[in-house]
Amino acid sequence: xxxxxxxxxxxxxxxxxxxxxxxxxxxxxxxxxxxxxxxxxxxxxxxxxxxxxxxxxxxxxxxxxxxxxxxxxxxxxxxxxxxxxxxxxxxxxxxxxxxxxxxxxxxxxxxxxxxxxxxxxxxxxxxxxxxxxxxxxxxxxxxxxxxxxxxxxxxxxxxxxx
Numbered sequence: 001x002x003x004x005x006x007x008x009x010x011x012x013x014x015x016x017x018x019x020x021x022x023x024x025x026x027x028x029x030x031x032x033x034x035x036x037x038x039x040x041x042x043x044x045x046x047x048x049x050x051x052x053x054x055x056x057x058x059x060x061x062x063x064x065x066x067x068x069x070x071x072x073x074x075x076x077x078x079x080x081x082x083x084x085x086x087x088x089x090x091x092x093x094x095x096x097x098x099x100x101x102x103x104x105x106x107x108x109x110x111x112x113x114x115x116x117x118x119x120x121x122x123x124x125x126x127x128x129x130x131x132x133x134x135x136x137x138x139x140x141x142x143x144x145x146x147x148x149x150x151x152x153x154x155x156x157x158x159x160x161x162x
Contacts, residue, residue: 023076024048028067028089036064038086040075051075052085066094111162120161127154 026040068091094107105111112119
């Protein structure tokens with residue numbers, strides 16, 4: 001008589017032979033960030049198109065994680081449909097979080113926006129105000145002694161933020 005585990009394993013093997021896969025490890029061929037989809041290629045060379053980067057494609061972008069092209073991903077089938085969705089991946093190209101009043105994007109730089117304000121723009125305005133504070137219509141009133149350091153910090157913010 002077969003044990004419960006043997007029966008379970010036998011049913012799983014039978015389902016694999018006659019039913020569709022429920023998960024797949026594949027490689028990202030391309031990404032369409034605007035549509036929140038990608039194309040995957042599995043180990044047998046089969047191509048999967050329009051693989052979702054999030055479960056529901058409503059056009060709203062509350063959270064989006066963009067996998068790096070060429071990286072390995074775990075894709076799962078959505079319900080009993082032929083649609084697939086990426087569940088996890090090795091390398092991330094970009095993260096995007098959007099709320100009704102804020103946006104955070106992390107890629108090679110960081111974008112922080114909230115209530116129609118952008119952090120980089122605010123920092124640039126701050127540096128401009130600080131540097132102008134050392135000048136009058138007749139020229140500098142007080143010399144900015146740390147000009148190279150000031151410019152270096154200003155450039156560092158531009159490297160960090162979008």
